[in-house]
Amino acid sequence: xxxxxxxxxxxxxxxxxxxxxxxxRMALAAGAVFGAGGVAAILxxxxxxxxxxxxxxxxxxxxxxxxxxxxxVALAFVVILAPxxxxxxxxxxxxxxxxxxxxxxxxxxxxxxxxxVLLALFVLQxxxxxxxxxLSRLRGPLLAVAxxxxxxxxxxxxxxxxxxxxxxxxxxxxxxxxIGAVPFVQEFDAEEMTATSPMPWLTFVGPLLAVxxxxxxxxxxxxxxxxxxxxxxxxGLVNVAYGSIAAWRVDSAAAxxxxxxxxxxxxxxxxxxxxxxxxxxxALLILFGLLLVRLPLYLWSRQALRDNVxxxxxxxxxxxxxxxxxxxxxxxPARVLLLKGATAMYWPLALVLAPLLLLWxxxxxxxxxxxxxxxxxxxxxxxxxxxxxxxLGAYPQPLLSLAGL
Amino acid sequence: xxxxxxxxxxxxxxxxxxxDGRRGLALGxxxxxxxxxxxxxxxxxxxxxVALAAGGAGAGALRLREGADGWGIMPPGSTPRLILATVSAxxxxxxxxxxxxxxxxxxxxxxxxxxxxxxxxLLLGADRAAAGAAASxxxxxxxxxxLLSTGGAPEATCIAAAVVAAGLQAITHAEPDGA
Numbered sequence: 001x002x003x004x005x006x007x008x009x010x011x012x013x014x015x016x017x018x019x020x021x022x023x024x025r026m027a028l029a030a031g032a033v034f035g036a037g038g039v040a041a042i043l044x045x046x047x048x049x050x051x052x053x054x055x056x057x058x059x060x061x062x063x064x065x066x067x068x069x070x071x072x073v074a075l076a077f078v079v080i081l082a083p084x085x086x087x088x089x090x091x092x093x094x095x096x097x098x099x100x101x102x103x104x105x106x107x108x109x110x111x112x113x114x115x116x117v118l119l120a121l122f123v124l125q126x127x128x129x130x131x132x133x134x135l136s137r138l139r140g141p142l143l144a145v146a147x148x149x150x151x152x153x154x155x156x157x158x159x160x161x162x163x164x165x166x167x168x169x170x171x172x173x174x175x176x177x178x179i180g181a182v183p184f185v186q187e188f189d190a191e192e193m194t195a196t197s198p199m200p201w202l203t204f205v206g207p208l209l210a211v212x213x214x215x216x217x218x219x220x221x222x223x224x225x226x227x228x229x230x231x232x233x234x235x236g237l238v239n240v241a242y243g244s245i246a247a248w249r250v251d252s253a254a255a256x257x258x259x260x261x262x263x264x265x266x267x268x269x270x271x272x273x274x275x276x277x278x279x280x281x282x283a284l285l286i287l288f289g290l291l292l293v294r295l296p297l298y299l300w301s302r303q304a305l306r307d308n309v310x311x312x313x314x315x316x317x318x319x320x321x322x323x324x325x326x327x328x329x330x331x332x333p334a335r336v337l338l339l340k341g342a343t344a345m346y347w348p349l350a351l352v353l354a355p356l357l358l359l360w361x362x363x364x365x366x367x368x369x370x371x372x373x374x375x376x377x378x379x380x381x382x383x384x385x386x387x388x389x390x391x392l393g394a395y396p397q398p399l400l401s402l403a404g405l
Numbered sequence: 406x407x408x409x410x411x412x413x414x415x416x417x418x419x420x421x422x423x424x425d426g427r428r429g430l431a432l433g434x435x436x437x438x439x440x441x442x443x444x445x446x447x448x449x450x451x452x453x454x455v456a457l458a459a460g461g462a463g464a465g466a467l468r469l470r471e472g473a474d475g476w477g478i479m480p481p482g483s484t485p486r487l488i489l490a491t492v493s494a495x496x497x498x499x500x501x502x503x504x505x506x507x508x509x510x511x512x513x514x515x516x517x518x519x520x521x522x523x524x525x526x527l528l529l530g531a532d533r534a535a536a537g538a539a540a541s542x543x544x545x546x547x548x549x550x551x552l553l554s555t556g557g558a559p560e561a562t563c564i565a566a567a568v569v570a571a572g573l574q575a576i577t578h579a580e581p582d583g584a
């Protein structure tokens with residue numbers, strides 16, 4: 001029953017927080033109770049064992065379960081230590097909706113069902129009050145669903161091997177379009193609320209989606225796994241180069257954050273595409289860091305970005321080091337594992353990746369300053385995020401073990 | 406039966422591509438649901454067929470609540486859309502009849518053709534009503550696409566697709582058009 005509850009409890013929490021919107025404290029309490037129940041259900045779900053209580057077989061993989069748990073912890077983290085002007089119950093409402101959708105994607109009996117859930121999530125987000133026109137919010141995401149859908153159909157057709165290769169193209173380009181990375185960058189408005197912007201796909205829902213789509217994709221086209229991997233690596237390298245240079249050079253600091261997320265996604269795609277254990281470990285470590293460190297830091301930087309406050313205090317330098325992926329923060333072992341995996345797979349790839357990793361330094365230094373001068377609850381949050389990053393960097397094995405690696 | 410259902414599905418998707426009025430979009434969704442249901446029925450999936458037909462009809466009925474008045478089928482300037490709908494069908498037909506092999510030729514024609522025309526609807530510009538109709542149509546096509554697979558609870562997928570397709574049309578939007 002756990003997979004069903006993992007979906008139902010966050011969904012109930014979302015419904016409660018939406019219904020209790022006029023009473024934020026009650027909404028927060030109800031959402032917290034249901035959300036905690038959902039996390040418990042996720043934790044008690046045994047990876048690989050199927051639940052058939054609803055008449056269909058629902059299972060969850062260890063990697064998807066770990067990603068869900070980390071996403072739930074990240075949500076709790078940003079809600080408890082919410083930015084100064086953010087409404088906690090609103091953040092929790094959006095987060096629980098995302099978490100319920102993510103749980104449904106993770107336990108879905110097939111990629112088709114996961115895709116239908118993703119489609120519903122896209123339309124629900126686009127229907128909310130936002131600054132961008134409706135069509136511009138929906139175009140990229142629906143294109144993503146269409147591309148993955150076409151990939152699924154091609155994967156199931158009998159015929160020449162080229163069909164399976166086209167399926168790989170559909171799956172990979174669809175995944176990239178869903179997260180909004182290059183070449184499917186979505187319109188971005190720095191003033192838009194984070195929940196209605198493209199950011200949740202890059203930073204919250206995207207990590208789980210990538211894990212599910214790549215894992216299921218490998219099962220669907222076992223004969224063309226190398227094509228799937230090559231495409232992921234190619235698009236990953238493009239995102240690494242484009243994202244890290246844009247994060248350094250773009251005028252808007254808010255846009256620079258988004259580009260740095262894209263650059264991180266480039267590394268994730270390379271890691272997932274390598275198809276070796278070290279690559280997968282690197283990808284998951286970067287995704288954990290994205291959820292637990294970079295997403296909270298981005299949210300806390302929003303007010304300083306609006307006020308155009310920049311600072312060079314020690315905390316800003318520490319954040320810069322964490323964003324740049326230097327030791328002892330989480331990005332460092334991920335990069336080492338990625339280079340190790342690339343060397344094992346095809347050593348010239350490591351030669352390309354190594355200099356590209358240096359591009360994180362100017363971008364990190366720039367974005368560390370955009371955090372402004374955090375004080376009080378925000379400073380406490382930054383300290384915790386950095387501590388988590390150090391723990392992940394020094395001893396990542398517990399989380400990797402949770403993901404079955 | 407298979408050919409008629411597959412062509413009906415493509416006609417439904419093309420109506421969504423070619424229509425700007427709420428009635429045209431609603432008709433497109435209903436015809437698309439009916440065509441895909443016919444394909445499912447022909448393949449021996451009666452429950453899935455009922456779900457898809459109900460999903461298409463429900464989505465079409467709910468679509469009537471919002472959007473430009475009238476049918477709006479093939480308004481002035483829609484020639485490129487008509488050409489693309491035809492080209493999509495021809496490519497899908499070539500794919501289903503010449504390149505691919507095995508049973509389920511109707512699925513192999515209808516699902517790529519429908520997904521392609523609905524994606525084109527978004528890429529060529531659409532108002533809120535048309536984008537919503539395209540989203541519901543894609544959900545229905547994904548549902549019937551799962552019938553090509555041997556595992557993964559395809560009937561449940563069709564039911565989920567039908568529920569989502571109709572549910573997407575029931576969503577009320579927070580603001581009239583962008584901001």
